[in-house]
Amino acid sequence: xxSQVLTISRFTIIESLRNRLLLLSLLVIxxxxxxxxxxxxxxxxxxxxxxxxxxxxxxxMSAVVMVTLFVVSSTxxxxxxxxxxxILAMPVRRGSYYLGKLLGYFYxxxxxSIIFAALLFLYADPEQVLIWSASLFLELVxxxxxxxxxxxxxNQVPSALTGVFIIYGASRIVTSIFxxxxxxxxxxxxxxxxxxxxxxxxxxxxxxxxxxxTQTEWLAYNTADWAILLxxxxxxxxxxxxxxxxxxxxxxxxxx
Amino acid sequence: xxYYHFLHKDRPVSDVPGSVKLFLLLTLFLQLxxxxxxxxxxxxxxxxxxxxxxxxxxxxxxxxxIAASKFLNLWLQAFDNQPGASISFHxxxxxxxxxxxxxxxxxxxxxxxxxxxxxxxYGSVKDPEKQRIMMDYIFYKFNENPQKYWxxxxxxxxxAKHELKDFDLALKYANALAEQATDDNVPYWAKDxxxxxxxxxxxxxxxxxxxxALIDSKEITDxxxxxxxxxxxxxxxxxxxxxxxxxxx
Numbered sequence: 001x002x003s004q005v006l007t008i009s010r011f012t013i014i015e016s017l018r019n020r021l022l023l024l025s026l027l028v029i030x031x032x033x034x035x036x037x038x039x040x041x042x043x044x045x046x047x048x049x050x051x052x053x054x055x056x057x058x059x060x061m062s063a064v065v066m067v068t069l070f071v072v073s074s075t076x077x078x079x080x081x082x083x084x085x086x087i088l089a090m091p092v093r094r095g096s097y098y099l100g101k102l103l104g105y106f107y108x109x110x111x112x113s114i115i116f117a118a119l120l121f122l123y124a125d126p127e128q129v130l131i132w133s134a135s136l137f138l139e140l141v142x143x144x145x146x147x148x149x150x151x152x153x154x155n156q157v158p159s160a161l162t163g164v165f166i167i168y169g170a171s172r173i174v175t176s177i178f179x180x181x182x183x184x185x186x187x188x189x190x191x192x193x194x195x196x197x198x199x200x201x202x203x204x205x206x207x208x209x210x211x212x213x214t215q216t217e218w219l220a221y222n223t224a225d226w227a228i229l230l231x232x233x234x235x236x237x238x239x240x241x242x243x244x245x246x247x248x249x250x251x252x253x254x255x256x
Numbered sequence: 257x258x259y260y261h262f263l264h265k266d267r268p269v270s271d272v273p274g275s276v277k278l279f280l281l282l283t284l285f286l287q288l289x290x291x292x293x294x295x296x297x298x299x300x301x302x303x304x305x306x307x308x309x310x311x312x313x314x315x316x317x318x319x320x321x322i323a324a325s326k327f328l329n330l331w332l333q334a335f336d337n338q339p340g341a342s343i344s345f346h347x348x349x350x351x352x353x354x355x356x357x358x359x360x361x362x363x364x365x366x367x368x369x370x371x372x373x374x375x376x377x378y379g380s381v382k383d384p385e386k387q388r389i390m391m392d393y394i395f396y397k398f399n400e401n402p403q404k405y406w407x408x409x410x411x412x413x414x415x416a417k418h419e420l421k422d423f424d425l426a427l428k429y430a431n432a433l434a435e436q437a438t439d440d441n442v443p444y445w446a447k448d449x450x451x452x453x454x455x456x457x458x459x460x461x462x463x464x465x466x467x468x469a470l471i472d473s474k475e476i477t478d479x480x481x482x483x484x485x486x487x488x489x490x491x492x493x494x495x496x497x498x499x500x501x502x503x504x505x
Binding site: 039042043044045046049050053054056057060061169172173175176177180210211216217220221 | 311314315318319320323325327333334364366367368372373377
């Protein structure tokens with residue numbers, strides 16, 4: 001069974017390399033470098049902090065968008081080309097297929113984290129960059145799993161991408177929204193407002209704590225240490241397993 | 257063969273139905289017509305709008321307050337250079353400008369960028385009213401966190417003394433520096449600015465008393481600072497002596 005998983009993941013990696021994903025990553029690096037040097041010329045003080053803050057935010061968002069687009073488009077192509085049906089016609093369990101794809105995409109997420117971190121080494125403390133890129137990898141792991149869930153649920157690229165970006169965005173800002181709802185400037189007691197408050201609180205329970213991941217502050221002010229990764233790793237494992245079972249639940253129910 | 261395939265993979269243009277080609281040209285013409293009816297694009301200087309709440313910027317940057325703050329700094333700094341129009345800092349609404357600086361500091365409380373532009377960019381315009389607004393803003397922020405913002409108030413003392421020629425204002429800031437910026441990381445030249453202001457105001461005796469009191473307080477242990485103060489006493493005594501002589505004559 002494990003050899004099947006490894007074969008599927010190997011072919012996922014080969015596909016990504018043939019799709020020139022690495023070339024695209026290098027292109028993003030080139031654009032980011034030009035952008036950050038331009039910003040460096042504009043800043044009149046806190047030159048390095050300004051460059052690092054904007055570069056880190058840009059790279060983080062680019063990594064998430066690239067991984068999501070790749071996972072969704074590559075998997076949907078397999079669905080539409082009937083490659084998936086051909087694989088499942090062989091003695092391969094659906095769980096093995098899912099795990100194989102997941103491992104292949106994790107490898108791609110790792111590559112992107114490393115490539116993007118390489119540029120940051122020019123502008124930030126090396127240890128902080130390593131912590132930041134480890135955290136980016138964990139974040140991308142969740143993005144990969146979320147993309148697969150959305151795709152198995154919706155089957156279509158636009159709906160899957162919309163789903164991923166809404167949930168990802170909500171995971172990053174849900175804590176701020178929760179605090180705004182909990183400590184409003186004007187107190188409110190209406191039933192509709194209470195319902196919304198409860199709904200937002202429910203979201204904080206259901207969504208991963210992405211606002212703790214890959215923080216720009218670490219690079220700008222050297223505030224991170226390796227221990228910071230432990231809770232992030234815990235959250236990643238818990239949510240990855242959760243998302244995987246949602247994906248498998250949908251995948252096992254699917255008729256081809 | 258490979259490149260030939262790429263170059264000639266499409267069918268010839270003659271295969272496209274005539275109606276499609278016609279509508280393509282018509283719609284292009286329609287777009288050009290539409291554009292010709294629009295008002296001409298004219299460069300006009302825009303007023304600086306009030307900033308949104310800090311939370312809005314946190315949310316719209318997907319929880320990246322530091323990046324949002326740095327981006328706002330650059331945007332605000334470049335506001336005098338709008339597309340096709342250049343406005344001077346004089347034309348900016350200064351009270352509103354301080355709101356933007358405050359928003360940036362709230363997004364990134366560790367940053368010093370807004371304080372620097374307040375002191376050296378917006379505070380350097382040749383308009384005393386606007387300079388005072390910026391100096392007041394620096395003083396207000398200093399009162400929030402004296403140990404962090406002391407260097408910007410020191411800058412404000414110099415601006416008040418040399419550019420605004422308002423010695424009372426300079427003394428007010430220098431007093432605040434002496435009384436509130438008490439951390440070890442604050443250099444003695446900043447804490448002792450009050451002496452220099454008093455000296456420049458002609459209050460030689462008051463400055464002398466202050467220096468003597470500082471030495472007697474035993475709070476100053478730095479040998480360089482003590483040496484500086486001792487030299488200052490000597491200079492002040494000489495000035496005081498000359499002043500007395502001129503009065504007697």
